[in-house]
Amino acid sequence: MYLIGISGGSGSGKTTFANKLINMVKEDISILHMDSYYLNVQPQEHYTAKGNPNYDHPAAFDWELLRTHLSELKRGNPIEVPVYDFVSSSRLQKTTTLNPSDVIVFEGIFSIFDKEIRELLDIRCFLHVDADIRIARRINRDVNERGRTLQSVIAQYYETVRPMYNKFLAPQKDYADFIIGEETDIAASILSAKVNELYKIGKYCLNTTNLNRGGLEVDNHQVNLNHD
Numbered sequence: 390m391y392l393i394g395i396s397g398g399s400g401s402g403k404t405t406f407a408n409k410l411i412n413m414v415k416e417d418i419s420i421l422h423m424d425s426y427y428l429n430v431q432p433q434e435h436y437t438a439k440g441n442p443n444y445d446h447p448a449a450f451d452w453e454l455l456r457t458h459l460s461e462l463k464r465g466n467p468i469e470v471p472v473y474d475f476v477s478s479s480r481l482q483k484t485t486t487l488n489p490s491d492v493i494v495f496e497g498i499f500s501i502f503d504k505e506i507r508e509l510l511d512i513r514c515f516l517h518v519d520a521d522i523r524i525a526r527r528i529n530r531d532v533n534e535r536g537r538t539l540q541s542v543i544a545q546y547y548e549t550v551r552p553m554y555n556k557f558l559a560p561q562k563d564y565a566d567f568i569i570g571e572e573t574d575i576a577a578s579i580l581s582a583k584v585n586e587l588y589k590i591g592k593y594c595l596n597t598t599n600l601n602r603g604g605l606e607v608d609n610h611q612v613n614l615n616h617d
């Protein structure tokens with residue numbers, strides 16, 4: 390299985406890019422959203438001075454479950470993904486089953502943050518999009534889809550989203566093989582063509598572990614587009 394990590398700020402277009410890949414990759418492909426792994430109860434020690442939870446701090450996520458689930462997928466096992474509700478900011482009682490597939494796109498603000506998870510990923514991407522575009526997109530989405538008001542989105546941006554982006558998210562660029570700008574069409578075609586090619590030549594196959602992904606090493610300079 391080929392595991393693609395897509396990170397970047399909120400509103401940078403991670404989900405949209407992941408969906409673009411779904412349409413371009415010929416193999417069986419699915420998405421795992423890191424947002425599903427927000428902790429139900431946010432750690433008190435990271436609450437802001439104004440008494441709000443900090444959803445942009447790494448500690449806001451259930452890392453243990455994430456590591457377990459990504460390892461299980463790599464081993465070819467299905468997982469039960471939590472369902473997170475942005476309107477109530479809580480994890481619902483139900484889960485959804487995610488079956489292993491040829492390709493899994495793991496997208497989220499901290500998808501390439503954790504060393505253990507980075508090692509499971511076959512390629513690490515970062516969407517680098519200017520802050521004005523990210524906030525404009527986020528306002529639009531959060532007001533229309535996540536039950537927020539314009540004032541609350543702006544207040545949260547100043548309080549946590551912007552400072553945490555600068556402190557924790559932006560430095561992830563150092564771990565990225567592939568830094569993608571605002572226009573994502575070319576990046577999506579390059580990445581999907583690479584995945585299609587790897588499967589065509591038999592370097593990857595479904596439900597294999599790292600040990601036997603075709604029995605071959607992935608040629609780093611082929612996938613490491615950032616350093617070419």
Ligand SMILES: Nc1ncnc2c1ncn2[C@@H]1O[C@H](COP(=O)(O)OP(=O)(O)O)[C@@H](O)[C@H]1O
Pocket residue numbers: 397398399400401402403404405406526527529530571572573
């Ligand atoms: N390349 C793009 N061009 C224009 N709008 C975009 C683009 N990528 C994302 N959007 C819009 O921006 C909003 C946030 O995108 P989304 O993919 O949810 O971002 P993220 O997952 O990084 O938070 C959505 O309304 C989406 O339609």
Ligand SMILES: Nc1ccn([C@@H]2O[C@H](COP(=O)(O)O)[C@@H](O)[C@H]2O)c(=O)n1
Pocket residue numbers: 398399400403424427444445474475477478479497498550
């Ligand atoms: N209850 C919550 C949980 C998270 N957020 C915000 O979501 C952003 C990450 O999701 P994206 O899809 O935008 O990448 C993150 O910046 C959190 O601030 C929230 O508002 N409420």
